[in-house]
Amino acid sequence: MNYKETLQAVDPIKAFKVLDIQSSQEGAYLYFPCITCGQQAVIKAYGDKKNVWYCPECKEKGHIVSLVMAFKNANDSEQWDYEKARRFLVDKALVYSTSRIKRELNITYEMEYDHFLETQGITRETCEKLEIGRPQGKTMLSGCIAFTVYHEEKKIAFFGIRIKDQKRIFHKSFNPELYLYNFDRIDPEKEVYFTEDIFECVRLIQNGIPAVCNFGLPYLSSSHLDMLQKCKYVSVACENGGMDEMKKQFFESFCNYVRFIKTNSTSPLI
Ligand SMILES: [Zn+2]
Known part of the structure; x- marks a missing residue:
């Protein structure tokens, strides 16, 4: 290094x-x-x-x-x-692991649809389709909503949001700087929504809108920028008009079409 x-x-x-x-x-x-x-x-x-x-x-x-x-x-x-x-x-003091996960994840969770997902406007059907839910039994993601993360068609990790305080929980082998949630499923020729909020991302997908998410990081890593750079049109959903750091990054490093859409908790995008 x-x-x-x-x-x-x-x-x-x-x-x-x-x-x-x-x-x-x-x-x-x-x-x-x-x-x-x-x-x-x-x-x-x-x-x-x-x-x-x-x-x-x-x-x-x-x-x-x-x-x-x-x-x-x-x-x-x-x-x-x-x-x-x-x-x-x-x-x-490394932030995260510095390399991408090479092997497919062989852990499977018994996932249950949780009331919290309902309050987030995410349906049971969406959860089944995207493999989202509250893992049953004692796991490192107990008390969390677990999102299954795919990269290049391989299941590589579970990303958790703890229900009681919305803290992000994940295994140390998973570096959120190296991936974008749902990136495998989007068409880079069409408009893609970017949000830092994974629930917002899932709501958009549920509504048929191609969306990706950087797992709640308050900035874009160079891998995030490289991946987004493959998309022709990017719409950025900014909660409360915030995300100053990211806006700056888009302005400075992004070459393709990008637009910013203001959202807030009372008038989310969806
Ligand atoms: Zn001094």
Whole structure:
């Protein structure tokens, strides 16, 4: 993994946790005490300039690898060089697995239609067709709505949304940055809807509208952009007109036709 790939693959929240650095997150920004002056500094947690930090007080700046290096050299008796800091981050603080799943998933869940799906406007028939439901028995997705994820016609993972708090749950081998939900089933020559909300995505599919979803990530990975780039026309459903980071990414990196459609919880697309 080179320098650029490391910056993309490392999760600064995980890194700060392992280093025992206090931090608080606001959207794409993570605030933490500056290594040099102790005042509040900020690092980008995702999107453009991910893992680049800046201190408005002492004007010190850098990226997460040099930050780890400086931190360790101030707190550790050992000398930390760049490569040691980089390896530390790759070992302890990777966002997700960095490669696609090659083998078909051999786990099957007994899925039950749940009332929660009904409240989301998703029918029993849709759930059967798309293999969605609440897994029975004790599994890592107990208490979740499980979505079956296919990639290149292979079942590769289950993606879960926990019913009580809507937290995203999935196995560490599944990296949501590398896939788009339902991408296998769309026709790239026709208009495709993109949404970060998987329930919205399923509602669109249910209504015969080709749609894909990035599993709730607040940004687009380079794989997401590559995949969407294959679609001639992309319509982006933005809840409450939000998604500033993604809009920026579309404007900067997208070559095909794209339009943004505002939705909100009181007037969803469907
Ligand atoms: Zn500072």
